Amino acid sequence: MQIEFRELDGKSNAYYGLLGGWVALVLIGLFSAFQMEHYGHIITGMNNQVVWGMPHVFAVFMIVAASGALNVASIATVFGKKFYKPLAPLSALLAIALLAGGLTVLMLDLGRSDRVIVAMTHYNFKSVFAWNVFLYTGFFGFAALYIWTMMDRNVNRFNKPAGFGAFIWRLMLTTGTGSIFGFLVARQAYDSALLAPMFIVMSFSYGLAVYLLVLMLAYRWSKRLIGDVVITRLKNLLGVFVAAVMYFVLVYHLTNLYFTKQHDFERFILLDGGIYTLLFWGGQIVLGSVLPLILLYAPATRKSVSATFAACLLVVLGGLAQMYVTIIGGQAFPLQLFPGMVETSSFYDGVIHPYTPSLVEILLGLGGVGVVGAIVVFAVKLFRFLPESLDNSVIDAHHNVH
Template sequence: MVNNESNTRRTLMAVLAGLALIGGGFYVNQLINGLQVTGMNNSVSWGLYIVTFAFLVGLSAGGLIISSSAYVLKIERLKSVAPIGVVVAVACIIGAAAMIMADVGHPERVLNIVFGGRFTSPIAWDFLVISIYLLVGLYECWIFFSNKWKGESEEKREHKLAKAAIFSLPIALLVHSITAWIFGLQVGKPYWDTALMAPIFISSAVVSGVGLLLLVAHFGRKVGIPGLDKENLGTLAKVLVGFIFLDLFLLFCDLFTLVYSGGTVQAEAALLILTGKFAPLLWFELIVGMVVPLFILGNKSTNRSTGWLAIAGLLVMVAVFLKRINIILPGFLVENISFAPGVSTGRFVESTGNFFEAGQTSFSLIPSYVPTFSEIAITVGVLSLVAFIIVYGTGLVRNMGAQTDVNAGNAASRKVVGGKNLTSGVAK
C-alpha cells in the first residue's frame, strides 16, 4: 500500500514537472519574441498573468493566515494544519513571483524596483513585502522540516513558531492589502478606486486559502499525513463558512454602491459584471462557487465527509479565481476617455509593402482582450510548479509526523522505570 502511494506521488510529481517545463519552454519563446505573443496591449496591459498573480497571492496569504492564527490566537486545533498551511503559502508565493516575472517581459527589469523604485509606489511596497513574506515562510519551513529541529523538543519548536507567527500574520495581511492597493489607489481607473478593495482581497484570500487547505488535507489523509482528523477539518470548514458570508457581504456592498447612483464609469463597469459580458462569471461564482459550497458545509450528510469538504474547497477556489477576473479586467475594458481616436493598442497592421493598409488604425475606442495559447501555457506551467511544491511538501509533512511519532515513542520509553523491557519500553 505504501509503495503504491509512493509510486502515485512520484508519477504525479513527474507529470507536474513536465507541465512546468512545457510552460518554461513557452516562456523562453516569449523572451525571444516579446510580449506580442500575448493578448495584452496598451488598453488591457494586465491580463491572465496578473489575474493569476492576484489569485496565488490570495491562496498564499490565506494559508499563512490560518497557520499563523494557530499560534497567535492559540487555536490548538489548527496547529496540526499549520505545516501544510506554510507549505501552501511558500508554494503559492513562489508561483505569484513567477507570474510577475512573466508579465514584466524583461525579467531583469525587476531590478529597477530595487535600484530605482519610488518609495511612494505601491508596486515597490509589494515587492518588499512579498520578499519578506517569502523569507518568513521559508524560515517556518526550516523549523518544521529541517534535520536541526527534528531532534529538538516540541515545546522549543512551538516557541520559535509562535514568535515567527507574531511577525508572519501581519505580513500575510499586509501582502494582500498592498496587492489590493496597487489597484485601489489608481484614480485613473474609477472601478478600482475604492476603499473596499483591500477588505475584499483579504476576505477572498482566506476563502481560497482555506479551500486549498481542505483540498490538500483530503488527499493528505489518504497518504497518512497525521493530525488532519475530521475535527480539525471541521474547524476549517467553520472558518470557511464565516468568510464566505463576509466575502458575499463585501461584494454586495461594492456592486450596490457602484450601480445605485448610475450614469458613471464605475456603474458601467459594475454592469459589465452584473448583466454584461462578465455576468456568466459572476453568477457561476455566486451559485456554484458560493451557494453550493455553503450547502455542502451546512448539510450534516456532507460536512462530515472529507471528500465533500474537498469539493467545497475546490469550488470556492474557482469562485475566487473568477472574482479576480471580474475585479481586474472590467477596470481596463471601460475606458475613462471618450475622445477619438481612443487609446493606442500598441499594434499595427502592415500591408505586404512598406505602408500601413488604408483604413487601419492602431487606436481603439473599444478595448478587448483574449488570452493567447502562449499565456495559457505559461500560466498552466506556473500552476503546475506550485502544485509540484505542494505535493513535495506534503511528503515532508508526512515524514515529519512519522518522526514525531518515533520521538514520542522514545520519550515514553525513557520515562518507564523499574522492570522495563528495553526493546519496547513497556513495564513488565
Template sequence: MSTSSISHGHSFQALAGRSLGFWALLGFFLLFVAIGGLSSLYMETNGHWVTGMNNQVPWGLPHACAVFLLVASTGALNIASLGSVFSKDDYRPLGRLSALSAMAVQAGGLFILLLDLGRADRLIVAMTNYNFTSIFCLNIVLYNGFFAIVTTYLYMMMEPRLEPFYRPVAFSAFVWRLAVTTGTGSIFGLMVSRMAFHSAIMAPMFIALSLSFGLAMFLVILAFLQVGARRPAPSAQLQHRMLVLLAVFVAVSLYMVAVHHVTSFYSAERRDFERYILGGDGLYPVLMWVGFGLVGSVLPLLILLVPFKAVGTQARLFVSSIGVIAGGLCLMYTIIVGGESFPIDLFPGKVVSSTFFDGVVGTYTPSTPELFLSLGGFALVGLILVVGLWVLELLPSRRESR
C-alpha cells in the first residue's frame, strides 16, 4: 500500500510503485530521455549541418517545444495558486501535484533548451558570469529562482508546522511565475533585429498563453493518473470549475494572439510579415489558422462550453486539453520558426542583394535527432512526475477526491 500523511487538514498518499506497469512506464520514460540525450550528443559531435537548422533559422523544432514547456510550466502552478493565494479550498488537495508538475514541465523545457543550444558543458560559465543587459542572462536567474521558490512552496504545503509562512511563500511563487513568463516572452519581444518578434505585447501574451497551456498540461497529467494509477477523479463540482476555468483561459489566449496580429497590421514594417504568416502559401498559415485557431482554440471552446449529454465532463476536459496542447505547439512553432524564416530588413527602404540569402525566405525541415531531443524533454517531464509521486506523498487520498 502507499504511504499517507495529513497536512493542512488534507490527507495525501504516494504511488505504491510495485506493479509491472509502473516499472514499464519508468523504463519507457528513461529510454526516451536517453535517446534525447544521445540525439543531442550526435548533433554536438557532428555539427549543425546534421540538423534542419541553418543560418537563417538557427532555432528549430526543439526550441519551439522547449519554449512551449517553459511557458506551460508557470501555468501548471495555476491550481496551487488558486488554493493558496486565492483561498479556493477545493483546489488545495491538488496543490502538491500542481507544484511538482510545474517544476517537472520546466525541467523538461530546460533539458531541450540547453542541449539544443550546444556546448552544454559550458553551462557553468553562463551561471557564473552574468551580463544583465542580456535577457538570456536574466532568464537564468528567473528559472533558477522558480525552482527554488516552488520547492520551498511545496515544502510549506507538506509541513504543517510552517503554516504561518505558507501564504507569503505562495504569494511569492505566484509573482515569480509571472516574472518567469514575462522573461520568456521578452526573449522575443526585446529582439529588435527581428520585426516578427519585436513587440511590447509579447510578454503579456505569453502570460495569457501560460494560463491555458499550463492548465491543459496539468489536466492531462491528472487524467493519466486517473487511468494509469487508478486514482479517483476530482469531484463533479471541481471538474466543472476547471472546465469553466480552462474555457476562460483559452478565450483570453486567443484574444491576446488576435490583438498581437491585428495591431501588427497598423505597423508598416510588420505588415508584410503578417501577410506572410497569416495568408501565405506555406506551412505557417496552416499552423496558425488550423493548428492554433481551430484545433487549439475554437474546438476546445466548443467542447468546453457547449453541453454534450453523451460525453462526460472528464472526457471533455481531456479532449479539449489535448487540443490546447497541440495548438500551443503549433503556435510556438509558427512564432519561432516562422518568425525566423521571414527575411530581415537590414536597411529599410533599400534593396539588399548578395550571395548570403538576403531577402530570401528561409527554409527549415526538422531532422530526426531534433525530433528525438524534443520527445526526450517531454519524457523527462513524465520521468520526474513518476519518481516524484513515488517518493513523496503528493497525491490526495481517495476520500479527498470524493
C-alpha cells in the first residue's frame, strides 16, 4: 500500500481561525518591531551591559531548532531509513519555517533594521555573523531543493544528493550558530569550541520536539490518523537527544569547574545567580531534561501520547530556558578587566548586570513564532506535505517494521 500525500482541505472555520491567529501574532510582532524602531531600544530591557535580550533568545532557539527539524528528513535520505520517508516533507518545511521565524526576529531587532540590506551588500569575511548570512541563505536553498526532489517525481532521482547536501549544510549552519558565541574570547560564558557541537546536539533535541508537536497537532486537527508506531519511534529518538544535551551541559560545566579562573562564573550560574540559577536548574535541567526523560521512558507514561506531547512541550520550554541562561546569563556576568581584582565604575564594571525583558521584545519574539505557525499552516494547505494517514496499518504494510 502506497503512502499518499495530500494537502489539507483547509476550508473549515477552525483552519482559518488558526491561520488568522498566527497572522495576528505576526502583526503584533511587527507592531512591536515598529515601536522599537521608532522609540529606539530604550523601550526594551536591553542596555549597554546586556546587549542581546529576549529577541535573541527566541531567534537563536528557532534557528537552532530549524536545523534540527530537518533531521527527520536526513534520517530518511542520508541514512536510508525508509521508515522516516513519509515524515520527511514536513520536516523540511518546518526547517524553512523555523529559520524564517528566527531570522525575522533577528533582523527586526537590529538597531537599524531599515538597513538590513547592508548585511547583503557589505561583507566582512572574517565575521562569524557574515558566514551565517551565507549559511542561512544556503539552508533555505538546500531545504527548498530537497522538498522539490521529494515532491516532484521528475527530479526524485536527485533526492539523495539534495538530502546529503542539506544534511552537511545543516551541520555547518549549527556550527556557525554555536560559533557566534564560541568565538567570543571576551566573555567567560562563551570562548569555547565546545559550544559548536553542543549547539548541534541541542538542535537535534529542540528540532525534533518541535517537529513532534507540529506532527501530532496537525494530525489531530485535520482528523487524520497517526499510529503509535510513528510516535514511539520519534519519541525514543527524542529521549536520546535530550540525554545527549545533558551530557554536553555536564561536560561544559565540569570543564569550567575544573578551571579556577572560571569558578566565579560557575558559582553565578549554578548557585547564586538568582533567575539564571533558577532557570538553569528548574527550567533547563528539571523541566527541560529530567521530566521529559521520565515522561518518555517511565513505564507508566511511555505509552501515553499525551505524555509524549507534554514531554515535547517541556523540551521546548527547557530549550528556551537554556537559551536564556546561555545568552543573557552569559552577559549578566561582568567582564573582568583585571582578573582577581575588584572593579567599580559608572559603566557598571564588576557588578552583575540586571536585565528585565520588556513586553515589546517578548512580543517581537512571539511574532517570530507566529511566522513559523503561519508558514506551516499555509503550506500544508498549499502543498502535499502530510501523508493522508500515518496509521500503524499503513506504516506496517509499507515498511514491514515492528
